[in-house]
Amino acid sequence: MASTIRVRATVSGDTTEVQALIQHPMDSGFVKDAQGQIIPAHFIQQLTFEHGGRTVFLANWGAAVSKDPYVKFSFKGGAKGDDLKINWMDNKGATDSTTAKIS
Amino acid sequence: MHARHIFLSAIAALVGGVLACVAASAIAAPDKIDPAADAKAFQKYFTDKFPQVKFEDFVNGPYSMNEDMRKQWEEKEQFPPYEFSLEAGKEVFATPFGNGKTYADCFPNGGLGIRQNYPYFDEKEGKVVTLELALNRCREANGEAPYSYVDDEMASLTAYMAFTSRGKPFDIKIPNDPRALQAYENGKRYFYTRRGQLNFSCATCHVQSPGERIRAEVLAPALGILNAMPIYRSEWSGMGTISRRLVTCNSQTRAVPLEPQSDEYRDLEYFLSYVSNGLPISGPGARP
Numbered sequence: 259m260a261s262t263i264r265v266r267a268t269v270s271g272d273t274t275e276v277q278a279l280i281q282h283p284m285d286s287g288f289v290k291d292a293q294g295q296i297i298p299a300h301f302i303q304q305l306t307f308e309h310g311g312r313t314v315f316l317a318n319w320g321a322a323v324s325k326d327p328y329v330k331f332s333f334k335g336g337a338k339g340d341d342l343k344i345n346w347m348d349n350k351g352a353t354d355s356t357t358a359k360i361s
Numbered sequence: 362m363h364a365r366h367i368f369l370s371a372i373a374a375l376v377g378g379v380l381a382c383v384a385a386s387a388i389a390a391p392d393k394i395d396p397a398a399d400a401k402a403f404q405k406y407f408t409d410k411f412p413q414v415k416f417e418d419f420v421n422g423p424y425s426m427n428e429d430m431r432k433q434w435e436e437k438e439q440f441p442p443y444e445f446s447l448e449a450g451k452e453v454f455a456t457p458f459g460n461g462k463t464y465a466d467c468f469p470n471g472g473l474g475i476r477q478n479y480p481y482f483d484e485k486e487g488k489v490v491t492l493e494l495a496l497n498r499c500r501e502a503n504g505e506a507p508y509s510y511v512d513d514e515m516a517s518l519t520a521y522m523a524f525t526s527r528g529k530p531f532d533i534k535i536p537n538d539p540r541a542l543q544a545y546e547n548g549k550r551y552f553y554t555r556r557g558q559l560n561f562s563c564a565t566c567h568v569q570s571p572g573e574r575i576r577a578e579v580l581a582p583a584l585g586i587l588n589a590m591p592i593y594r595s596e597w598s599g600m601g602t603i604s605r606r607l608v609t610c611n612s613q614t615r616a617v618p619l620e621p622q623s624d625e626y627r628d629l630e631y632f633l634s635y636v637s638n639g640l641p642i643s644g645p646g647a648r649p
Contacts, residue, residue, distance in 0.1 A: 264444060277440050325598040326442065 265358040267342050274336030274360055276307060276315070278329045280346060286321035301349055302327070308343040309336055309360075336360050394542045396535050396635055399549070403636040407584040411572070420588035420643040422581030426572035430579060434647065443520055443593040443645040446513065446600045450521030453514065458503040464518070467499035476519075476526035476642050480631050481534065482541040489544050489627040492519055493602055497622075510621035511608060516591040516600035516645075523591065523644030531588060531642065533635040548632030551625050552583075557616025563629075578649065585637050587630065589646030596649065603630060 262281040267274055280302065287299025299321055307315035314333040336342070338360060345355035407419060411426070418425040424434045454472065457463050465471035479492035490498075496518055497507035508515045535541050555562045563583065566575065571582035590603045601609070604621035607629065611618035619625055 264440070266440065279440055279442070279444065281445050324595075326445065328440065328442070 261356045262354045263344050263346070263356045265342065265344055265356065267336070267358055267360040269336055269338055269360055273332045273334055274309075274342075275332040276330065276342065278307075278344060280305070280327050280329075282326065282346075282348065284321075284323055284325045284327060288321070299349060302346045303349050305329070305346045306344070307331075308345070309333070309340060394546050396542070396545050400636045400638055404584060404639075406568070407571075407582055411582070416639075417641055419582055419585035419637075420640050422586060422589060422646070422648065423572075423579035425582070427579045430649070437647055441593070441645075442595070442647050443591075443600060446517040446520050446591075446593065447524055447645060449513075450517035450519075450524075453518060454521050458500070458505050460503050462503050464496070464499055467495070467502070472522060473525040474529060476523045476644070477529040477532050478534075480627060480634060482536055482538065482544060482631070484536060484538055484541075487540045488624065489548075489631040491603070491622065491627055491630050492522065493604055494622050494627065510602060510604035513600055516602045516605070519591050519602060520600065520645035523642055526642045527644070528641045531634055531638045531640055533631070533638055535631075535635060544628045545632055545635060547625065548628035548630070551629045552632055557611065557614040559614045559616075561614040561616075563610065581648075583633065583636075585640045585643075587634050588637060588640050589643045589648075591644060592646040592648045594648050600645070 264279040265276065266278075267276045269275075282302055283300055284302065285297045285300040287296065289297050291297050301321050301323065302319050305315075305317040305319060306313055314335075315329075315331050317329070319327075340360045342358045342360055343355065344358065345353065347353045404416075408414075408416060411419075414425045421431075421434075424431040454464050465473075469475055476492060479495065480489045482488075483490045493510055493515055496515065497510070500507050508518075535545055552563045555565070566580050567583035567586060571580050573580055587603060590606065591600055592606070593600050604626065607626050608618040608621060
């Protein structure tokens with residue numbers, strides 16, 4: 259299966275702008291399905307972006323973040339061709355990671 | 362005094378009744394069904410109402426009407442929320458059925474770049490065939506169970522087919538067949554008929570009030586509204602097909618929705634697509 263993470267990171271001046279879209283149901287645990295059964299909570303708990311061994315973005319997420327979340331931020335440093343490592347872990351212990359090149 | 366008043370009222374009612382009869386017979390005179398003239402008038406209504414909106418821009422719905430929303434959308438489009446669905450659609454489209462055939466075998470040009478020709482009038486069947494319907498017929502003809510018309514699988518397939526047709530102008534044809542003209546006319550009637558507890562017609566929102574707010578949303582113009590389908594609705598946290606959109610529109614006005622792909626909805630889609638002829642396909646779209 260294709261990665262659940264889409265990333266685009268671009269340098270302009272001394273900052274790198276990062277956009278990411280992550281495919282995840284982000285079930286809050288408060289919603290019922292058509293049969294009236296609670297859909298168990300299933301959400302990303304931690305999301306990290308690493309650049310050159312340094313964590314440039316760390317998010318501790320909970321049930322309130324929407325499905326297929328989108329993140330945008332920028333950090334100082336980063337150069338064309340550098341690797342940006344993205345990793346998430348959800349409350350069921352599932353993880354996914356990908357490495358993107360900064361352009 | 363009292364009796365006199367009643368007498369006068371009765372006369373007034375009588376005169377009113379006669380006038381109403383005259384008016385009714387004038388209205389009942391058989392109107393020629395003229396889709397080409399309708400489409401011209403329909404498009405002129407919108408271009409007159411929104412002289413600042415470029416014609417091709419009507420396919421962008423509320424974004425053509427609201428500057429703030431447009432800015433947000435342009436940013437969103439750099440990383441569109443329908444991307445996952447599009448990718449899934451591409452994969453499913455290329456995956457063969459159990460019998461080895463694919464969707465491409467069911468459609469002209471392998472199914473690519475043809476969205477602008479749907480719905481069309483099938484003269485053999487005597488009915489309107491939409492893209493969603495054609496996709497499920499393709500599945501059934503190849504021994505597969507049909508998809509739900511309102512769920513993600515169908516949306517991802519139509520998303521992919523729309524994506525391959527982006528920029529191509531809607532080219533809906535109404536053959537010179539009384540049944541086709543009737544289907545068009547039925548769709549038009551459905552569009553303009555008020556229904557539901559709120560007594561709304563499709564036109565109440567999408568002809569009379571595009572650009573206005575309904576709660577927090579900005580209403581899209583009916584012109585070009587199907588060009589952007591299917592759409593990722595942030596409100597739905599997911600994709601929606603044309604069927605899903607129509608069913609939801611009906612229930613939001615507190616009317617009883619019809620079955621997806623019922624004759625009425627097919628005719629409605631035929632009418633709405635026809636009057637948007639010339640506007641480019643822009644789907645899949647993203648809406649708040």
